[in-house]
Amino acid sequence: MINSEYLDVFLDESQEHLQAINDNLLKLEQAPDDLSIVGEVFRSAHTLKGMAATMGFEDLAHLTHNMENVLDMIRNHKLNATSEVLDVVFTAVDDLESMVTDIAGGGNGKRDVSEVVAQLERIEKGESPVKTVEESTQPLQENEVSSVHPEDHLQEDYDEFERTVLEQSFEQGFNAYQVKVSLDERAMLKAARVFMVFEVLEQVGEIIKSTPSAEHLEEEKFDQDFLVTIISNVDGEEIKQRILKVSEITNVIAQKIDVSMLKKVEAETQEVVKVEKKNETVAANKQDKATPPQKKSGNELNKTIRVNIERLDVLMNLFEELVIDRGRLEQIASDLQNNELNETVERMSRISGDLQEIILNMRMMPVEQVFNRFPRMVRSLSKDLNKKVNLQILGAETELDRTIIDEIGDPLVHLLRNSIDHGIETPERRRELGKPEEGTVILKAYHSGNNVYIEIEDDGAGIDREKVLKKAISNGVVSEEEAEKMNDSQVFGLLFASGFSTAEKITDVSGRGVGLDVVRATFESLGGVVTVNSELGKGSVFSIQLPLTLSIIDVMLVEVREEKYAIPLSSIVETAIVNKKEIYSAHNQKVIDFRGKVVPLVFLKDIFSVPGEREEEEFYSLVIIHKGDKVAGLVVDSLIGQHDIVLKSLGNYLTNVFAISGATILGNGQVALIVDTNALIK
Known part of the structure; x- marks a missing residue:
């Protein structure tokens, strides 16, 4: 079923429903008594469950069903939409997003969600979602090396060749481990971290398989976790410790594989294949018997179609060649000075100019595609930091070329984290300063000429000019003579120097300056410019200027x-x-x-x-x-x-x-x- 022709539609609609669930859950937290919002969340979850079950993604359907039960209790006044309950629902949505991402990357959408399912079931029973001390007498330790998976089976499926290799390695006295590696969610260069982990593993053994595939890992088409199967004569504990030396790795679990587990997986795989074939046959029969849809009138026809982005890329590449030939024709017409040729070339130039505008507009996407994930991130971050933050998003309909849209997500995440961590003060400190307890961060996008501007503004502590200069001088970034001549904009620009930081202590969220050099480099590689303005005690504005298109x-x-x-x-x-x-x-x-x-x-x-x-x-x-x-x-x-x-x-x-x-x-x-x-x- 995974290779079904309907997979692309399933992925597109699943992502839309998950985004709708995230948006409405945030609204529900602000208005917990508004049952119309609960209804919207429930409908999206119910549709997602049905699609997942039809496509054969049982883990996804099962988790959505548990989440749906909790939403149904809220809808029927049997449960209040408290922050504690919504935290668990948000966690479930995170897992659902990871499953869909895995499916999009060619995976099977399987994921260990036993903990969040248990929490949802406890909520259904009217219990606290958090385990009591008695229930957790033997908790699973982080970074442990286990010989049995919590569900007593492997998370990866092996083909016949891979199983043969593993069995032969057992016969020769080698050990095999399935290693689950978790990256820091704030890691900006995930592919580089994966490469370093692979380098460590290749020093101690031979890698048999990775999930996602090496190609998808290299292209960063995965969430935070990936699995690697390795044959080695080194102890699992040592493998774990070696991997943990790689920076931005938060967790490692090495699971020892044995022959009995392999045989069990092989039997389960064969059974799954039988079930999938049966489901395909049943689905095909149902489709044949289905009543043909009634013909819609002209006014009811859908005015939009889904087009694979790769087709637009091909169209753009062909048009680029046309632009080059157009330039060549204009040059020839200019040299020959033939009136008829000149008129024809001028007409072709006008038409190709109109075509160029249409094709570029087809590639444009609203920045909403990127901005949509930030409210959820800000909610989690403000809870972690014990701060109150109101995120306002303006101009989300502003459009940019998809090539640029794909690249700006991570640097914007870093700037937002930076503003919340180091800009917005704690509620206590804001009260002392006569400010509202809740800080405000404004994320704004707008057009100006052939550029799009994105601004991140906060009403926090601002940037201490003298503190920045003092740090810059002590680090040798500038001399005292140069510092005296610098204006405010130049001083704030020092924040983007490599390794520069004014933070008094390093946090795991962000460091003002730590990583900002990467942020600037990313935007500049897109032809953009980053500037900073700030007023001490009033707040800061990070402004990014980007071109509309790169092609x-x-x-x-x-x-x-x-x-x-x-x-x-x-x-x-x-x-x-x-x-x-x-x-x-x-x-x-x-x-x-x-x-x-x-x-x-x-x-x-x-x-x-x-x-x-x-x-x-x-x-x-x-x-x-x-x-x-x-x-x-x-x-x-x-x-x-x-x-x-x-x-x-x-x-x-x-x-x-x-x-x-x-x-x-x-x-x-x-x-x-x-x-x-x-x-x-x-």
């Missing part, structure tokens, strides 16, 4: 010697021509006085070591660029003009080229490199 961009083409470079228009303030006599030297840096502001000059011929000589001229052509409130002047030989270009990657072998973000093919077939202006401004 087709407007650039200014420039010439340096015999080479051509493309500078994104979103980074350009203006262009200018200056006399060499207007150039001065300051601190071994060429600068100009441009509109009353000292602007440093960057000579692209030197930065990129462009070969060739050019006759010295009296004037320089400048492209004034900006990064936040910082500006610089790029010195080029000549300005060619504005063009639409297709951004192409340099490939895996050229990932660390300084100040180059990609390349494009021009109309005459020449390759032009695209300048990463953010790298040129320090």
Whole structure:
């Protein structure tokens, strides 16, 4: 059933229902007597249960059924929607999300949910969801090495070849372990942690299997846990301790495998296959006998369809090739000066321009896709920190290219955690300061020109300018002389220096500065800019400027010697021509006085070591660029003009080229490199 043609629809609708459950549970916590909200949650859960049962995902259906029972008791006034009860329901939703994620990654959706099911059943009986001391006389210890799983069976299924390998290893005197590794939920580079764990395991044995697969792990298509089966002559306790030395690993359980357990799993697998085949036959018969749907009138027809995102990617790639050929045709028409050809090319350019806008709009998604998961995260975090936080989301309908949407989730999570952990004060401290006990964090998105701005604003303690400078000087980030000349924006920018932190103690939630360098690097890799404004005692605002799309961009083409470079228009303030006599030297840096502001000059011929000589001229052509409130002047030989270009990657072998973000093919077939202006401004 897992390979059913309906799987994509099941995954899409499951994610929608889970999001609806999360949103409505948050509303229910604020209005526990509003039974209409309970009804919405119950309907979503009931639909999800039915879909899961139909698709054969019994664990998912079973857990949803238990959750549904508790919701039904609330709906029928047999149970109050207290925070304690909702905590358990939220935990169940977390497990459901993990199951759906596993299914989306090619897994079978199985998960050990015995603890949360037990809690839900205790709630049904009118008991406290938390175990009493008597019920927990022999608790399962964290990081233990066990020889028997809580359900006395393996969490991974093995094919015939894998079982043969395991059985042969037993005969040769080796041990086999199934190792469950849990990552910190705040880990930002999950794939790197997985690689380090695999490296440790390969030093002590041979890896037989991983769930999810190595490919999905590498692409970070998993939640926080993954399973690895390893053959080794090393003791399980030692394997566990070695893995725990990897940073951001929170838990390790090594389960010893023996022959009897393998045989039991093999028998269970064969039985499951029989049941699934029977279910498929029954479902097919039911479908044949089903009454055909009545034809809808024109007004009732659905106006939307689901399209696989990979198809849109293919469409975009084809259109990118069309843009390159369009540029080539425009170049040929310009050279030949044929009126009929010029008219045809102009018409084709207009039509392809309209087509470009349609395709880009098809790829646009509301930032709501990312913002939706934050209310739940803020709820959990504020409880952990004993703070009261009101998250306000504005402009969630603002749209961005899905390529950018996919990348901004983790850095935004880090900035939100940072604001709540270090920005918002405790209720007691806020009372002392005359502030409301509940702190406010505003997450806002809006369009401006060809950019989208995302702002995270809090009414917390703000950033202590002097404290930041003192730390920066002691760490050698800046000198005392430089510190005296820095304005507020420059000082707050120091928070993004690698390893910089003003926190007096390290917390497991965030450190203001710890990881902010990664946040900035992520946004800048997307062509974005991060700025900070703050007022001590009043709060802080982190502002992120992002381009609407990364695929087709407007650039200014420039010439340096015999080479051509493309500078994104979103980074350009203006262009200018200056006399060499207007150039001065300051601190071994060429600068100009441009509109009353000292602007440093960057000579692209030197930065990129462009070969060739050019006759010295009296004037320089400048492209004034900006990064936040910082500006610089790029010195080029000549300005060619504005063009639409297709951004192409340099490939895996050229990932660390300084100040180059990609390349494009021009109309005459020449390759032009695209300048990463953010790298040129320090």
